[in-house]
Amino acid sequence: MSSRASVSALQRLLEQLKLQVGVERIQISQAAAELQQYYALLLSVPAGSNPLLEPRSCAFL
Secondary structure, three states: OOHHHHHHHHHHHHHHHHHHHOOOOOOHHHHHHHHHHOHHHHOOOOHHHOOOOOOOOOOOO
């Protein structure tokens, strides 16, 4: 690797590390708690317990 290529690679690495320093990090326990709030959005809700589902009635005359 030439010295220019290694300097360029080190500059890219430095820029990447500068970006990573600014990233907000949270604890895994907090992330897990937040994911549990949205768990129902990831899986379908059973029709019997869905409060937003319009009640259906069918009557044969």
